[in-house]
Amino acid sequence: MVDTLAHEDELQELFEATIARHDRLEPRDWMPEGYRRTLVRQIAQHAHSEIIGMQPEGNWIGRAPSLRRKAVLLAKVQDEAGHGLYLYSATETLGVSRDELTEMLIDGRQKYSSIFNYPTLSYADVGTIGWLVDGAAICNQVPLCRTSFGPYGRAMIRVCKEESFHQRQGFELLMTMMRGTEEQQAMVQESVDRFWWPALMMFGPPDADSPNTAQSMAWGIKTHTNDELRQKFVDMTVPQAARLGVTLPDPDLRWNPERGHHDFGQPDWQEFARVVKGHGPCNAQRVAHRRQAWEDGAWVREAATAYAAKQEESA
Numbered sequence: 001m002v003d004t005l006a007h008e009d010e011l012q013e014l015f016e017a018t019i020a021r022h023d024r025l026e027p028r029d030w031m032p033e034g035y036r037r038t039l040v041r042q043i044a045q046h047a048h049s050e051i052i053g054m055q056p057e058g059n060w061i062g063r064a065p066s067l068r069r070k071a072v073l074l075a076k077v078q079d080e081a082g083h084g085l086y087l088y089s090a091t092e093t094l095g096v097s098r099d100e101l102t103e104m105l106i107d108g109r110q111k112y113s114s115i116f117n118y119p120t121l122s123y124a125d126v127g128t129i130g131w132l133v134d135g136a137a138i139c140n141q142v143p144l145c146r147t148s149f150g151p152y153g154r155a156m157i158r159v160c161k162e163e164s165f166h167q168r169q170g171f172e173l174l175m176t177m178m179r180g181t182e183e184q185q186a187m188v189q190e191s192v193d194r195f196w197w198p199a200l201m202m203f204g205p206p207d208a209d210s211p212n213t214a215q216s217m218a219w220g221i222k223t224h225t226n227d228e229l230r231q232k233f234v235d236m237t238v239p240q241a242a243r244l245g246v247t248l249p250d251p252d253l254r255w256n257p258e259r260g261h262h263d264f265g266q267p268d269w270q271e272f273a274r275v276v277k278g279h280g281p282c283n284a285q286r287v288a289h290r291r292q293a294w295e296d297g298a299w300v301r302e303a304a305t306a307y308a309a310k311q312e313e314s315a
């Protein structure tokens with residue numbers, strides 16, 4: 001028993017040394033159970049967000065106004081499916097299967113980003129999601145390319161390249177609409193008014209109310225706090241909004257020369273809490289849709305498993 005404990009201490013030291021060197025942990029390395037659990041929760045939540053995030057935009061594929069717009073949107077939504085798959089694979093290296101994770105999502109035991117519980121009411125929302133939601137995702141995810149768990153960091157490098165394209169296509173769509181009729185301009189403004197605050201919520205609660213941040217930073221999973229990333233996003237987005245000619249719906253938003261950053265107002269954190277707890281405008285619809293797709297796909301999974309078993313038999 002004493003030997004085992006001494007052994008664990010050594011492993012813990014090795015783990016901590018790896019983190020301190022900013023080196024990466026790989027799936028076969030020893031890791032504390034809390035680190036593993038935190039990663040499973042975070043990567044699964046991220047994977048679920050990619051998959052559920054296909055729904056609000058998928059809503060507009062059949063109604064895209066031109067073949068070109070439809071092709072772009074289809075490609076974008078397919079990219080999100082790919083992101084989900086990279087991330088589920090990263091989670092599988094930690095010993096949890098994609099089936100288990102999907103079951104946890106549709107049972108409400110795991111979460112996904114609150115942003116996808118808002119509806120897409122106009123076609124301009126496709127542009128706004130690309131610009132603001134993928135833009136916020138980039139701010140969150142670029143630092144994750146250097147996260148301490150290897151498979152997660154490597155998945156993020158590929159994901160971020162595609163996210164930058166998503167952000168550009170959203171901006172390009174909005175720019176086209178802003179050069180159009182007054183009605184199109186009004187559609188863009190109305191869409192930005194609805195998505196601005198939920199986009200700021202994507203970084204999570206203020207640092208003071210984010211009890212897990214310190215541990216995640218000590219483990220090298222997170223490298224920036226929620227408030228730092230939110231600030232970065234605001235600073236990046238304000239000049240883009242000016243270029244587009246849209247107003248960001250925050251009367252407190254202004255440049256602060258002393259800080260060298262923009263000051264801005266706080267989102268409605270009570271609304272955030274409600275949405276996270278499952279009471280947002282589309283939570284029930286999103287999960288019901290995912291559950292239906294999972295149930296409808298059961299025969300495909302069964303057929304694939306039977307085929308794989310047969311291949312093994314004949315091998």
Ligand SMILES: [Fe+2]
Pocket residue numbers: 050079080083159163
């Ligand atoms: Fe994505």
Ligand SMILES: [Fe+2]
Pocket residue numbers: 080134137162163166
């Ligand atoms: Fe994206």
